[in-house]
Amino acid sequence: MSAVVIDIRYAEHSDATAIADVHERSWSEAYAGILPAVALRQMVARHGPRHWVEVIGRRRNVLVLEVGGVIAGYATFGVARQRSHARTAEIYELYLLPEYQGIGGGRLLFEETCRTLKERGFTRLIVRALTENARALEFYERRGGEIRSMAQTLFGERRMPVAVFSFKL
Known part of the structure; x- marks a missing residue:
């Protein structure tokens, strides 16, 4: 019996095409019926391989979850967009291919992202999740996140409520 190698x-x-595939498939599943269909298609279209080459090239703020040689997920992170204090970081995105969800890969990717941020001197973390995305809310609650505030984001013409989770690193 051979073991499956999991790497973060x-x-x-060279990962840009695979990350774009994870983005497209995970967003299409997670947000179908939640986001307006046109807005969802536009968001997915804007995050193709070229977008990811640019994001990866800017700085070392993208981690990938590789399972048996397959890019199964990714996380993007950095300084919080709305800082409550100087040492607050944010996970902007954390997504896995649908077939890799629910088996612990998301937890591993989240934990490694937190470890990386802590090593960089951050002491707090925020993560935003659409309130209609029950799976994401449950995931971040299980990681110990507390909803610090509520916000809104615009998708197409629709304002969507967002829960802002807070974590101590």
Whole structure:
């Protein structure tokens, strides 16, 4: 019996197509029926391989979850967009291919992202999740996140409520 190798590492330019596939498939499943269909298609279209090459090239703020040689998920992170204090970080995105969800890969990717941020000197973390995305809310609650505030984001013409989770690193 051979073991499946699970690795979490910084994304490389050669991962851009695989990350774009994870983005498209995970967003299409997670947000179908939640986001307006046109807005969802537009968001997915804007996050193709070229987008990911640019994101990866900016700085080392993209981690990938690799399972048996397959890019199964990714996380993007950095300084919080709305800082409550100087040492607050944010996970902007954390997504897995649908067939890899629910088996612990998301937890591993979240934990490694938190460890990376802590090593960089951050002491707090925020994560935003649409309130209609029950799976994401449950995931971040199980990780110990507390809803610190509520916000809104615009998808197409529709304002969507967002829960802002807070974590101590």
